[in-house]
Amino acid sequence: MDRDVRRWLIQCAAVLALPLLVAHLRSQTPPAGSQGSASNYTVPRTPWGHPDFQGIWTTDHFGQHVDLERPAALAGVFESTEADADQRKEDEANQNAFGDKVGNYGREWRDTEFSRFKPSRRTSLISDPEDGRVPYLPEVRARLAANRQAARAREASPQVPADLPDGLRCLRGFPGVNLPIGYNNNKQIVQSPGFVTILYEMNHDMRVIPLNSPPPLGGLRQAWGVPSGRWEGDTLVIETTNFSGELAFQGARENLKITEYFRRTGSEELDYRFVVEDPTTFARPWTVWMPWLRDDTQYEVFEYACHEGNYSLTNTLRGARFAASQKKGGTR
């Protein structure tokens, strides 16, 4: 592909969605703090007696600098020093998906610049296994790497929108999991006696979780699975199964099961972790631990209307058609 055309394509993509691409290409983030979990903390209750999680929460503190998996360079380190965490955040803010500064969002764009929370010192979102790595079955990691390579080849010369990453198409993130990225990491919880809703600002995704409902019938499968919630003491447990397999989370599809645990551990902190299971993809269950921090004193959840303003996808496809016509030596 012609160099200028390629640069132009990259810039087009950057206009809207480069951070989404960044998020897509990296296996993502978050993190940390167990600050302020006073043991004498009394969990607030709704008028009907359930633990009250309502309000706005964020995982900004994991921003983009804490990956799902621990980088090799940080092997053996669960939490780094504050200075190292600051440096990782700084490095992250200065590079784009292509490893340079061209076509990147400005630093000012990112929530990490505004967040009132200190960057987490965690070095991976995965807390179990201890090495902070996804425990893939031996053959799976190689298969995923090959898939990723093939995907990048399609991205370089997209024929149809599906050749581009989900993030660039403004498709929803994976439910519940909702790993933090560079911005819009906010969530709002609203509860009633029979339901919990979680509104994820990225990407205006409101989950409806019925409480104590019977398990979903086998005939109902959805791309994002079918959630069922229940209270175990003061812990909200959400089990999501019945994935259609249309989307993958870390390589897992139909056989995926995600179990999330929410527990208030302080006035400003909601302990959040989820366990991922799929015996056809992973050698054992693994756990992501990323406490949410309360953020409703300064913030309201905004409407993240990504698809409605997605000029980038039109321009990227138009650019690819133009590049193809140039290659053939034709004019437009």
Add this chain to the structure above:
Amino acid sequence: MSPAWKTALIALAGVVAGAALSATISRPVNTENDAASFPRTADGRPDLSGLWQALTTANWNLEGHPAQAQPGPWLALGAIGAIPPGQGVVEGGEIPYRPEAAARRRANFEHRLEPATADPEAKCYLPGVPRATYLPFPFQIVQGTAKIAIAYGYADASRTIHMDKETRVPAPLDFWMGRSHGRWDGDTLVVDVDGLNGQSWLDRAGNFVSERVRIVERYTPRGKDHLTYQATIEDPSVFTRSWTIAFPLYRRLEQDVRFLDFDCVQYSEGLLYRDFQPSTAP
């Protein structure tokens, strides 16, 4: 007249009167009294939490309309592509457009099958208020203590109704779904909606509003499993006066009925990017 004829006539009159009576009796089934059976929250307010759905043809056209064929790609769908008839949900029957706005409504309809000018529903754009309410999808209300959340079946749209603001907070930006402040008027939830961006349509017929629109919605319990929904629409740049739509909302009662995802972005791409894909470019 023979007595036999007289008897027959009296009997006939009785049947007619009975039918008329039963018609008038069956009408006010939805009286305030039935609302007593509506679920309540701990503080005695109606609890709107549940899965609701409108059963109207309003998404085809808010106004009354006959059955009608549709051109172009719809023809390939056979009878599925036809517009079903509907009585309309506009009080008084007609939307009071300003003349130039009525022309735009017609243009919206005529150009609804072209990528750039298509009905925002076909583009899988967020549907705005009040259209989200009568799209042919259920929606889930979850009534919290400070906020009421509504998740709509179409396009993963949602709203937060702020019940905890002493005074209305101006919309910081225009949103597709606007900004909603709620309050109780007796058993009626009243929601003031502004901050809409004016890019949504009201239906597939091209009815529309501008970014200056303000909407007042009223959700009134009528029976254990149904509400009356009313929305008054005020937009002086498009209409000569404010106007109101009204219809029932029904609770979905199937066993273990669930709110389901319809993330339609992927289904809109064939239309939106039609001209930039080698496989579908004209």
